[in-house]
Amino acid sequence: MHALIVVSHPLDTSLTHGVAASIAEGITAADPANTFEIADLTQEGFDPTYSGADIAGFLKTATVPEDILAEQARIDGADALVLVFPIYWWSMPALLKGWIDRVFSNGWAYEETAEGAVVKKLGHLPVHIIGLGAGGKSLYDRHGYTDAFNAQIAHGIFDYCGAPVVTNEMLLMPELGEPKACFDAARNIGRSVFQPAYAE
Template identity: 65%
Template sequence: MHALIVVAHPDPRSLTHGVAAHLAEGITLADGGHSFEIADLTVEGFDPRFSAADIALHLRNEAVPADVAAEQARLDRADALVLVYPVYWWSMPGLLKGWIDRVFTNGWAYDDRSDAGLVKLLGRLPVHLVGLGGADAGTYTRRGYFGAMKTQIDHGIFDYCGAPVVTSELLLETGEDHATAHLEAARAIGRRLFDTSERHEATDAA
């Protein structure tokens, strides 16, 4: 099995990148000989701007732009998608959101036609969300941020495309050594990434 790990953070020394690396290590430690690819959107220079060409693609008036086609091909090769990102303003960074805006297109991630209604096309792609927050769990609970982020991301994006969200993890500040705890949690997530029992439980819960 092969995982595509997409990370969005401009600093390669950040905890976000450390979490992505430890998650990837966990994949290699799991039974089964699984593999992974890390897509660093900053280093790769992906353009997140939704342009006139993207609108034309949405309306099915133009062909898929080359950079979008390349990302869709990577996803087509993957058996799981992992997003690792810092929480910015109670959501994902603009770079990652722009990647989703442009790559999860009408006709590839979903099929929306006036004569047939919505068809979800990504039921084959399990999704694992790992966000890193700069506040503690109490803040998220008091303000309702847990539910708001699930509504925006888990349901608003991935359920719309039919992609089952198997992991929806927010790694939050818990004390002075929270970084070590986050890295250990990431390795554990990687080790169980292709655990079929967890995948079935997530599908049943959805």
């Protein structure tokens, strides 16, 4: 089984990158035959700008850009997609949002029919969402962010495409207390990434 772990943080020494590495450790600890690829969007220089070429791809007046075809091929080659990111202004970083805007395109992630119906095309892709936050759970709950996180990301993006969200986790430092606890939680998430497949 192969996981694509997509990371959005400008510093490779960040807690976010440490969590991604810990998830990868958990994936291989669960089964040494498991593999993973970490896609560091900053290091790879991914362009998040939704351009005229992307619009043409959406309208199906042209093929989607080559860089997006390459990203889609990486996802197609994975048995699970894992997103790891810091929570910025109650949402994901702009770089990761731009990756989703461009990569999850009409015709690949979903299909808009002439009658206005939506065909969900990613039912085969389990998704694991891991956001890192500095605020506590009570703060997120009190301001409605927990519900907003679920509505915007889990439902608004992945349910729209039919991709089942297996993990939807916010690792919040006030509860975890220290980076080690965050890494331990991430390893546990990694160990469970392919657990449903093993259970079958």
